Amino acid sequence: MWKTFLMSCVMVLSVYGVALAHFGMVIPSTGTVTEKKDANVSLDLAFAHPMEGQGMRLAKPVVKVVAGGKTEDVTPSLKAKKIMDHDGWTAQYAIRKPGVYQFVMEPQPYWEPAEDCYIVHYTKTYVSAFGDEDGWDEPAGLKTEIVPLTRPFGNYAGNVFQGQVLLDGKPVPGADVEVELYNRDGKYEAPNEYMVTQVVKADANGVFTYAVPFAGWWGFAALNTAPEKLDHDGSPKNVELGAVLWAEFVDPVRK
Known part of the structure; x- marks a missing residue:
């Protein structure tokens, strides 16, 4: 009886473990x-579990x-x-001249009952135009x-990507x-729940490194807890602050 109960708990925790990785998305x-x-x-x-x-x-x-x-506000x-x-x-945006364009999304707080907290993911991506970088x-x-710290566009699949996590303009040592x-298109399937979300830790300067294994749009989400709380049904709740960056990695064209 206890063995069956424990196995059920493990299965439930596995499912919830996979579902905990939230990502703001600007693609x-x-x-x-x-x-x-x-x-x-x-x-x-979007706001999703992208994998x-x-x-x-x-x-x-x-x-x-x-x-x-x-x-420029395009809301x-x-x-x-x-x-x-x-x-x-x-949204549609017409690029008229060379430059590097950062597209930034600031969402409304999302209440996540499974984690008993609000989630706010500041999300951005880059588009480089007409040779300017x-x-x-x-x-x-x-x-x-x-x-x-790695150029966030014009990257091949397999490249190493580095970034620095900032909170209030300052590096976050050891950020997850x-x-x-x-x-x-759903063409990939993770072998097990541990493979759905990869996890790396930033160093003492808030710098992290990740080697992208295959082509596609990849999201990097650095998570911290805000010092202030938000009210939910009369109770103060924590706010998860996510710094999210999306970058595309491509395969070379074969002749």
């Missing part, structure tokens, strides 16, 4: 623009574009879209973010960083 139609025909970039905005293809509801976020030292242009069978958003290592000025593939 552009391309990571690099080299021709005018590709300059109208579309963005998919498992399980979506969650994303309330309307604030979306900004940071480029050339200027910040009014957002349109509702079903992503992974849940409420997400989409200056400024990809500059912070966007978010509450928490990952500043890439979760890594997942956006398994968009």
